[in-house]
Amino acid sequence: xxxxxxxxxxxxxxxxxxxxxxxxxxxxxxxxxxxxxxxxxxxxxxxxxxxxxxxxxxxxxxxxxxxxxxxxxxxxxxxxxxxxxxxxxxxxxxxxxxxxxxxxxxxxxxxxxxxxxxxxxxxxxxxxxxxxxxxxxxxxxxxxxxxxxxxxxxxxxxxxxxxxxxxxxxxxxxxxxxxxxxxxxxxxxxxxxxxxxxxxxxxxxxxxxxxxxxxxxxxxxxxxxxxxxxxxxxxxxxxxxxxxxxxxxxxxxxxxxxxxxxxxxxxxxxxxxxxxxxxxxxxxxxxxxxxxxxxxxxxxxxxxxxxxxxxxxxxxxxxxxxxxxxxxxxxxxxxxxxxxxxxxxxxxxxxxxxxxxxxxxxxxxxxxxxxxxxxxxxxxxxxxxxxxxxxxxxxxxxxxxxxxxxxxxxxxxxxxxxxxxxxxxxxxxxxxxxxxx
Amino acid sequence: xxxxxxxxxxxxxxxxxxxxxxxxxxxxxxxxxxxxxxxxxxxxxxxxxxxxxxxxxxxxxxxxxxxxxxxxxxxxxxxxxxxxxxxxxxxxxxxxxxxxxxxxxxxxxxxxxxxxxxxxxxxxxxxxxxxxxxxxxxxxxxxxxxxxxxxxxxxxxxxxxxxxxxxxxxxxxxxxxxxxxxxxxxxxxxxxxxxxxxxxxxxxxxxxxxxxxxxxxxxxxxxxxxxxxxxxxxxxxxxxxxxxxxxxxxxxxxxxxxxxxxxxxxxxxxxxxxxxxxxxxxxxxxxxxxxxxxxxxxxxxxxxxxxxxxxxxxxxxxxxxxxxxxxxxxxxxxxxxxxxxxxxxxxxxxxxxxxxxxxxxxxxxxxxxxxxxxxxxxxxxxxxxxxxxxxxxxxxxxxxxxxxxxxxxxxxxxxxxxxxxxxxxxxxxxxxxxxxxxxxxxxxxxxxxxxxxxxxxxxxxxxxxxxxxxxxx
Numbered sequence: 001x002x003x004x005x006x007x008x009x010x011x012x013x014x015x016x017x018x019x020x021x022x023x024x025x026x027x028x029x030x031x032x033x034x035x036x037x038x039x040x041x042x043x044x045x046x047x048x049x050x051x052x053x054x055x056x057x058x059x060x061x062x063x064x065x066x067x068x069x070x071x072x073x074x075x076x077x078x079x080x081x082x083x084x085x086x087x088x089x090x091x092x093x094x095x096x097x098x099x100x101x102x103x104x105x106x107x108x109x110x111x112x113x114x115x116x117x118x119x120x121x122x123x124x125x126x127x128x129x130x131x132x133x134x135x136x137x138x139x140x141x142x143x144x145x146x147x148x149x150x151x152x153x154x155x156x157x158x159x160x161x162x163x164x165x166x167x168x169x170x171x172x173x174x175x176x177x178x179x180x181x182x183x184x185x186x187x188x189x190x191x192x193x194x195x196x197x198x199x200x201x202x203x204x205x206x207x208x209x210x211x212x213x214x215x216x217x218x219x220x221x222x223x224x225x226x227x228x229x230x231x232x233x234x235x236x237x238x239x240x241x242x243x244x245x246x247x248x249x250x251x252x253x254x255x256x257x258x259x260x261x262x263x264x265x266x267x268x269x270x271x272x273x274x275x276x277x278x279x280x281x282x283x284x285x286x287x288x289x290x291x292x293x294x295x296x297x298x299x300x301x302x303x304x305x306x307x308x309x310x311x312x313x314x315x316x317x318x319x320x321x322x323x324x325x326x327x328x329x330x331x332x333x334x335x336x337x338x339x340x341x342x343x344x345x346x347x348x349x350x351x352x353x354x355x356x357x358x359x360x361x362x363x364x365x366x367x368x369x370x371x372x373x374x375x376x377x378x379x380x381x382x383x384x385x386x387x388x389x390x391x392x393x394x395x396x397x398x399x400x401x402x403x404x405x406x407x408x409x410x411x412x413x414x415x416x417x418x419x420x421x422x423x424x425x426x427x428x429x430x431x432x433x434x435x436x437x
Numbered sequence: 438x439x440x441x442x443x444x445x446x447x448x449x450x451x452x453x454x455x456x457x458x459x460x461x462x463x464x465x466x467x468x469x470x471x472x473x474x475x476x477x478x479x480x481x482x483x484x485x486x487x488x489x490x491x492x493x494x495x496x497x498x499x500x501x502x503x504x505x506x507x508x509x510x511x512x513x514x515x516x517x518x519x520x521x522x523x524x525x526x527x528x529x530x531x532x533x534x535x536x537x538x539x540x541x542x543x544x545x546x547x548x549x550x551x552x553x554x555x556x557x558x559x560x561x562x563x564x565x566x567x568x569x570x571x572x573x574x575x576x577x578x579x580x581x582x583x584x585x586x587x588x589x590x591x592x593x594x595x596x597x598x599x600x601x602x603x604x605x606x607x608x609x610x611x612x613x614x615x616x617x618x619x620x621x622x623x624x625x626x627x628x629x630x631x632x633x634x635x636x637x638x639x640x641x642x643x644x645x646x647x648x649x650x651x652x653x654x655x656x657x658x659x660x661x662x663x664x665x666x667x668x669x670x671x672x673x674x675x676x677x678x679x680x681x682x683x684x685x686x687x688x689x690x691x692x693x694x695x696x697x698x699x700x701x702x703x704x705x706x707x708x709x710x711x712x713x714x715x716x717x718x719x720x721x722x723x724x725x726x727x728x729x730x731x732x733x734x735x736x737x738x739x740x741x742x743x744x745x746x747x748x749x750x751x752x753x754x755x756x757x758x759x760x761x762x763x764x765x766x767x768x769x770x771x772x773x774x775x776x777x778x779x780x781x782x783x784x785x786x787x788x789x790x791x792x793x794x795x796x797x798x799x800x801x802x803x804x805x806x807x808x809x810x811x812x813x814x815x816x817x818x819x820x821x822x823x824x825x826x827x828x829x830x831x832x833x834x835x836x837x838x839x840x841x842x843x844x845x846x847x848x849x850x851x852x853x854x855x856x857x858x859x860x861x862x863x864x865x866x867x868x869x870x871x872x873x874x875x876x877x878x879x880x881x882x883x884x885x886x887x888x889x890x891x892x893x894x895x896x897x898x899x900x901x902x903x904x905x906x907x908x909x910x
Contacts, residue, residue, distance in 0.1 A: 005491065005523045005543035005550065012497025034562060034593035036473025039501050053906050056822070067566060067594050081822060096495060097562040097594055100532055127495035128527050128563055355503075356521065356550055378512045378519035394504050396513065 007355040009326045009375070011040065012127030014095050016135020016219070018044035019165050020143065021091035021123060023195025024203065028056045028087045032075050032105055033095030035061045037127075041093075048165060048196060049173060058082055062097055071103050079112045079120070088200040089119045089147075093139075099126035119200065121146055133327060136166050136219040140194055144223055147203045151231075157260050159183060159236070160209035160227060161193040163220025168301040168326075168373075168392035174404035179215055182253065182269060182407065186262035194223060207231040211259070217242065217302035217335060218327050241339060242303060243406045244414070245311030246274060273408030286415040287422040288316045291387075297322035297365060299358050299372035300392045302332040304405060308371055308391075309339050311414065321347045322365040328352035355379055387421045440841070442834040445815035449771070449786070450805050452813050453794060461791040461815075471792065473593035475561055477601030480506065480630040481609070482589070483520075484661030485669070487554040489547045492524045493540050493571060494561025498593075499524045506631060516636040517663070523547050527563050537569050544578035544586055554666040557608070558588040565592030585666070587611060599796050602630065606689035609660060609669060610696070616674040622724055623655040624677045627693075627701075628686025629662025638867035644874035645681050645707070645716075651733045652721050660689065673697050679720045681873065682706055684768045684800035705804060706769060707873045709776030709881075710738065710745060716874075737875040744882035751885050753781030756842040758857070759811075760835065760849035761789040767797060769872075771804050773848055773862065774811040776881075782846070784811040787838065788819050788831060814838060829905045846888065854901050858888035 014033070018041045021029050031041050038059045045057060060078045062071050075092070082090060094105045109120040123142045125135050140163065164176040173196065180190055191209040192202040211234045212227050214220040227233035236259050243252035250270045257266025296318040298308050305325050312318050323340075325332060328351035336349065348365050350357055359379045362370065369387045370376050374396050377388040390396055391405070391414065403413040445452060445461065455461040479502045482490045492499040503522040511517035525543045527536050540558065547556055556578075560571045575588035589608050591601055606627070626645070634640035642662065649656065657675050658668035678693055679702040680686020690701030700723055707716035714734055721730030738745070757777035761770040767789050774784035794801055816838070818830030832853060839845050839855035847855045850863035861884060862872065869880040 004525065004539050005546040006496075006526050007503070007521050007523050008496040008500065008526060010496060011500040012495045015497050015500075034473050035471060036475055036593035037497070039472070039476070040497050043501065058822070062594050064594055067562075085822075095562070096532075097566060100563065100566045126563075127497040128529055128532050130528065131496065355519075374508055374513065375519070378508065381518060394508060 008131075009354065010131040010133065011043070012132060013125050013129040013135030013138060014093065014127040015040040015044055016132035016137075016166075017093050017123050017125035017139035018135075019047050019132065020136050020139035020195050021093060021121075022048040022050050022055065022057075023165060023193075023198055024089060024091070024143070025197045025199045026054075026087055027089040027091060027118075027200065028058065028082065028085055030058045030060070030075075030078060030082065030090055030092045031095065032060050032071065032092055032098050032103065033062060034097055035059055037095040040127075056082075056085060056087075067097055067101055070101060071098050072105075072108050075103065075105065075108050076112055079108070079116065083116045085118070087118045089121050090116070091121045091123055093123045093125055096126040096128050099124060099128075119147070131327070133166055133219040136163055137222045140220065140223040141226065143203060144194065144206060144226060147200065148206045148231075149204045151205070151207045153208055154210045154232075155189060155191060155208050156210060157187060158189040158191045158209045158211070160191050160206050160212045160233065162212055162214045162223050163216040163218075164193060164196055166216035166219035166301075167303045169304055169403075169405050170393035170395050171399050171402035171404075174402035175406040175410070176215065177402070178404045178407045178410065179213070182256070185269065186256060186260050186265045188256075188260050188262070194220075207233070209233055211236045213237055215242065215303075217306055217332055218329075221329075221331060239335065239338075241307040241310065241335065244304065244307035244410060245315045246277070246411065247314060248307045248310055249273065249407055249411075277408050277411050280412055281415070286419055288318075288415055288418045290422075291369060291418075292317045294318045294369055295321045295365070295367045296369040296371065297324070297362060297367040297376075299324045299353065299370060299376050301326045302329075302336070304392055306332070306336050306339060309336070309345070310343060311411070312371065313343055313345060315411065316418070318369060320345060321367055322350070322361050323347050324350040324353040324358050324361055326353060359383075387418075387425055389417050389421045391417050440834075440837060442816045442818070442830075442837065443814055444817055444820065445813065447813060449801070449810045449813055452789070452791070452815075453798075453801055453805060456791050456794045457798075462795060471796070472598040472601075474596040474598065474601035474604070475559060475591040475593045476501070477598045477630075478559060478589055478591035478605040479601075481602045481605035481661050482557045482559065483507065483511070484630045484632050484663060485555060485609075486663060486665045487520070488666070489521050489523050489551050489553040489556045491540075491543060491547050491556055491558050492522070492561060493527070493536065493543075493558055493564040493569065494524065495527050495563060496524055498561045511632045514635045514637075515632045515663070517632045521547070521551050521553075523551075525564075527561075532563060532567055535567060535569060536564055537574055540564075540569065540571065540574045541578055541581075544574070545581055548582035548584065554584055555612070556582070556584060556586045558586065559591045560589070561591070562593050565590065565595060585612065597796050602685065603688040606660075607692060610689065610692055612666060612669045613672045613693075613697075614670045616671075618674055619676060620655070620657060620671075620674045621676065622653060622726065623657050623675045624649075624679050624720060624724070625657050625672050625675050626659045626662070626681060626686075627678050627689045628680040628682050628684070629659045630685070631662070633659075633663035635867070638870055639876070640867075641871040641873040641877070642681055644871040644876050647876075648713075648717055648733065648737070648874055649720065651737075652717065652726055652730045654720060654724060654726060673699065675699065677702060677720060677723050679704075679716075682768065683803060684797055687799055687803070703803065705775070705807060705809070706772040708769070708772040708877065709779050710741075710875075710878060711779050712772065712775060713874050713878075741875050741878045741882075744879045747882050748780045748878070748885060751780075751882075751889055752777060752846065754844060755782045756845045757782040757784045758835075758839055758842070758845050758847045758849075758855065759784055759786045760847070760853060761786065761793065767793045768800055768804075769862075770848075771801070771809055771811070775809050777848065778811075785814060785842075786811045787814045787835060788816060789813060790819060791815075832905050846885075852900075852904055854896055858892040860884050860888045
């Protein structure tokens with residue numbers, strides 16, 4: 001069937017750009033858009049866990065007049081309205097409408113810069129430019145090019161973390177925390193995180209990082225390539241899955257340890273982590289062990305989905321028979337194919353899946369367990385799936401405390417997802433009677 | 438009242454006049470961004486069963502709908518199966534060369550994939566600006582598939598949130614076929630969206646259905662609250678149209694009356710005994726079922742007698758400070774003002790945003806015509822940069838205003854901390870739903886009782902700090 005009508009999992013580029021801009025601390029975001037796009041900004045705001053007492057989002061609320069006559073004057077007026085905000089940067093992000101009619105947000109920002117105390121950072125990123133992951137790449141490109149200062153001096157054993165927010169774990173911030181923690185334990189300094197609660201000053205210094213580390217398989221590679229080409233920043237942990245599960249975590253930590261001459265620290269983390277996971281499981285008894293070689297499907301972004309293949313197959317001993325990923329870049333394909341070959345798996349693979357394709361694939365493969373989201377819970381209705389383990393957004397279970405999937409506690413968090421779904425699956429729904437009291 | 442933070446103090450009619458002349462419309466572009474036309478159009482269309490809303494635009498526009506409306510609201514809360522949120526996923530090349538060809542293919546593909554009863558093409562900013570002729574494509578596509586294909590121009594820049602649902606209801610009108618018969622004692626309920634009511638809690642619509650059922654009035658379709666295309670096609674066979682919310686149903690009701698001569702019962706929301714009586718009689722009387730309705734009303738009134746007596750005793754002589762916020766919204770708050778007055782309180786509505794007046798002008802005018810004209814206070818915080826809803830300024834101003842009244846009671850939600858009893862009327866606490874009708878009277882009495890009996894209990898320092906920070910004024 002042709003692919004002209006899709007039911008997508010991913011939001012648009014405008015949303016990805018907003019997610020990226022809102023990861024800069026002490027800034028505000030001005031959406032040069034009609035008022036509806038503000039809701040994409042709100043979603044990004046929530047994803048970056050912004051605090052509305054610290055971060056303000058504004059909108060030019062474009063109407064027919066601005067589409068017909070142009071909205072540059074209105075943009076300038078709105079920037080003036082915001083001139084007293086106590087911020088270091090105002091990111092101006094343009095949506096589909098103003099880009100099609102040709103509003104020059106870069107020009108307006110240049111003209112308005114002398115009137116305001118904060119830095120104006122234009123990010124032309126209409127929704128039609130691609131998916132939210134494309135938007136993250138576009139915004140990272142603009143931000144790094146516009147804000148990073150030229151420096152030849154590198155800080156020894158330092159790193160710039162890239163695209164932590166391109167991750168479908170609904171509480172991805174815990175994954176980033178874990179990465180920052182283990183880097184600290186290895187004596188590696190994080191110069192800048194692109195982006196999450198990142199002060200503008202950190203972004204200005206990003207070029208002084210000796211290395212870069214992309215913490216997503218879905219976005220961020222372009223920024224790493226730019227840092228490498230322009231500032232000679234060496235990328236580390238390339239070509240291996242992110243640290244979800246025992247083997248992936250061991251491999252990732254070992255690679256980092258080797259690069260930063262911290263092998264001993266890495267070995268100790270692996271030993272202690274594996275001991276902790278096994279001891280905890282010995283006490284808590286994960287029910288995942290009863291699902292030995294049960295046919296499973298993984299429907300997720302590449303960041304969670306690719307490492308999950310080994311975790312599901314090796315650590316939990318299920319058999320992945322369907323892997324459906326939201327994205328389809330060459331790097332994603334190469335990495336997944338390498339993993340499948342190493343593991344000796346031949347599941348059905350779908351790149352750039354949408355909800356319809358997922359349902360059709362589930363109907364074809366008939367897995368008994370699906371690792372995915374609430375969408376798959378409903379999309380697999382009537383297909384004989386016993387357990388829907390919700391691990392990527394959107395998820396039915398709310399988390400007040402952020403939970404990582406990366407590292408050793410991440411393994412336990414994923415076991416917990418399986419355990420709760422397993423328990424819920426046993427709950428009596430139909431065969432009941434009323435008690436007398 | 439002397440208070441530096443007050444920028445308007447008058448009644449609803451005076452505020453309406455100020456808004457109409459443009460005097461009270463805030464000039465800050467960056468402030469207060471409600472939904473766009475596309476959103477509200479989608480809300481309405483998604484309330485029809487087995488429909489494919491085919492969004493002709495990039496993937497950002499349908500995704501909010503997909504996550505929020507389809508998966509969370511419909512599947513998780515309303516027990517609706519997963520329905521598609523299809524999209525043509527326009528990219529840069531379509532923006533340059535046009536997307537009509539892709540749209541035509543997408544309609545055919547949508548029909549082949551989902552076998553829907555109806556396809557509605559919703560245009561977005563992109564397709565609107567590049568000039569894709571969605572109506573012509575819909576006409577062309579309809580010849581190629583086995584269901585109706587309609588097009589709705591719903592570009593986000595093309596109107597306010599009201600225009601989206603009005604245009605969507607107007608489009609639904611096109612599905613209605615000439616009547617083959619008249620369904621006696623049967624009505625349509627107009628103005629719904631998203632789908633049926635939640636499965637686990639009773640809602641306002643459930644109370645309306647219960648009361649109508651007791652009178653013996655049948656409902657053909659709740660448009661568009663989970664109705665089928667077939668129910669819509671038969672919509673002209675009813676004797677009367679009604680709405681549970683004047684604001685949402687008014688446009689379609691007026692159109693059906695103008696075009697097809699089907700009377701539309703114009704009543705406000707059934708909050709409190711008088712408005713509920715009016716609502717039921719407004720439907721039953723034109724159907725010749727007044728006697729039965731009066732009997733039902735009498736029986737229901739007897740059932741809630743203790744609650745009515747309590748509300749009269751509890752509210753008499755008090756000043757009811759009513760705040761318009763997200764939950765409840767402005768029309769509900771005005772209905773509450775009427776109810777508070779009925780129970781002997783003096784209603785003062787605080788901070789109804791002029792934007793919401795502008796957007797709901799026909800409904801507000803109707804309410805004023807029916808005698809709803811409460812005292813209104815607007816404060817400076819309402820007009821500050823950014824969102825006014827949870828601002829420290831409006832909270833401080835509210836607290837200050839409440840202090841000037843001797844015997845105030847606050848009707849709003851528990852996100853406010855005025856120095857008086859707080860009646861938590863948020864629709865986000867389903868435990869005390871419905872608020873409409875006679876069951877609503879019982880629930881509101883319970884909420885007022887909670888507010889008064891627990892007024893001296895400590896409020897949450899945690900929640901207040903969360904909402905407004907810990908700095909003092």
